[in-house]
Amino acid sequence: MADAADRPTDKTAAPAADTALDESGEPGLERQNAFSRALRAMEVDTRLLGMIAALLVIWIAFDLLTGGRFLTPRNLFNLSVQTASVAVMATGMVFVITARHIDLSVGSLLGVIAMVMGLLQAEILPEYLGFNHPLTWVITVAVGVAMGAVIGAMQGFVIGYLAVPAFIVTLGGLLVWRGAAWFVTEGRTVAPLDGTFMLFGGGVAGTLGEMLSWVVAVIAVAVIVYAALQDRRRRQIFQFPLKPVWAEWTNIGLLAVMVLGFTLVMNLYPVPQRAAQRIAEAEGIPIPPEGFDWMHGIAIPVVFVAIVAVIMTLVSKRTKFGRYVFAMGGNPQAAELSGIDTKKMTMLIFMVMGILCALSAVIASARLQSAANDLGTLDELRVIAAAVIGGTSLAGGVGTIYGAILGALVMQSLQSGMALVGVNTSLQSIVIGLVLVLAVYVDHIYRSRSSD
């Protein structure tokens, strides 16, 4: 690292790199050691590094406490599936909180949407289409998403146009939608769900399998390289300061290693023989005498999260909508005076949140293979905590999508780890509550240090 940082950077970028140092405007650069200089050149978010470090500490600690049962392909696979539902909603909560609002209704919204989708696919659609019709899941998901959009927009309308505070509107929503979830079937749990729909839950069948996982991973790496180089090329055209080439490739390399490493681990988790036989029978594949050597690969809900994350990141960084969300959070008055229709924006932000609740409802009910009216209870707190642990500021104007997903992963790691160690659920709540407060405190310290 040290060596790399001291090496003169790419010749073409050399004059530009000088300007980059000028622009940092910070004195005493020579006092900083090579490592932090390297980080600066790579333009890494040091906050992100802190979170990854915290995650690794948690993982290693639980691995030691459980005698090596935490860092196994099996547990990491389960962790990835368990995180998915909260992670999807957390990306939307980043927008909501960044725009200086809050949404307390997401758990209840998930509940009511899951109930309606459950009833639709298990009892209503089969009457017309028969069981496990290929269109069943498509119609079900479409109805769920539309329902999320409408409910979200309704709440957003009251917040944006009628100026009732988001806290109150969504607190009301928390009660209303949970109550509504009960009324869908008068409390009865709906099962079984549609076969294809359940693949979104990431059960044994709900994974990409070994081959497809590698294909997806390679495509992801290609996209990462392409996006980074594309960005660099744009900046080059305008002769802007550029990252040194080594930093660019180190960043790309780290991301690629993460994607491939994750894929490898998922591909090390074998499908149990009995489950493999069941799937083979269903698909008419002959059973080889030596048995199956199938691996799980990446779970479908995790692919879902990745797609949502990429879309939400693009929306936040590359669209007017995303820019306005941040402007509203930074200075609502400036946003208004810049001609931004903040009322409409507010409605749309809550509509996006509603759509994401619907997607989470798909994942959560598919994972449990049933829809119960208490599904998603307390999820609002998990989602808000994930966003906040991931660096979204409750004061507004600051937040990242990847942070929220990492935040969700940190929370789920704590919870799963404690469950694995055998900590009882009451103590789990206490620990998670304390971690949330601690995380926000550490973040506060970090920000007040780095802002001057």
Add this chain to the structure above:
Amino acid sequence: MNAHPVPRDYTLDDFAGQTPLVEMRGINVAFGGVKAVNDVDCTLFPGEVVGLLGHNGAGKSTLIKVLSGAYHMNSGEIYIRGGKVNIQNARDAREYNVETIYQTLELADNLDAASNLFLGRELTTPVGALDDVKMEAETREVMGRLNPNFRKFSAPVSALSGGQRQSVAIARAVYFNAKILIMDEPTAALGVQETAMVADLIRKLKSEGIGIFLISHDIHDVFELADRLTVMKNGRLVGTVKTKDVSEDDVLGMIILGKYPEHLLEPVPA
């Protein structure tokens, strides 16, 4: 309070036959019971600077915020280039090429200079994505002209000095081809050199035919830059005068006492 009626605006005689860029007639704005602006008229012609003067709380900012779409008037009429307009919000004002540099420098602190400059009017690529690189390039270009020392293009504007923030706000107005420019205390946060730069800029914009409302507490500056002065006191219009017809003492009298200069009062017909 000041019982004597507002004298006839003799300054308009010079513009006989011309259509004003902006004409505000009988503007009233009340906040609760407080009449912040009380039956005020003012005009602005192309290529001139009108200084808006008055003590703190006289109603200057409120008056111009009606024009920039930030506040709604209770009654009154606004004409732009002779046509009556209905400005409901900031978007409407921008449609009429009214650009405003607010006293409070309304910037989104968490965004960088380019994002602020283009806020609400972002440049996009053919597929509709934000073209941040292009916006930064344009920002570097305008800022290079306005404030060549400016370097902090990637920092959020919260990390900028008051003067740097001001130059971002000014750059925004300049970039988007303001025809009517409102500057509410544009030099309040600036050093001597930057103030001189803004003064040069005002002269340059004026020569390009832009009309400028300039609000400032620095009488000296206003005298240097403004062609006409409109003075308010407690929400009411004291009167409008030509800068060359009055002394600084006359203007102080208007601001503090609400007294229209004697020598400009038309002789009362005997």
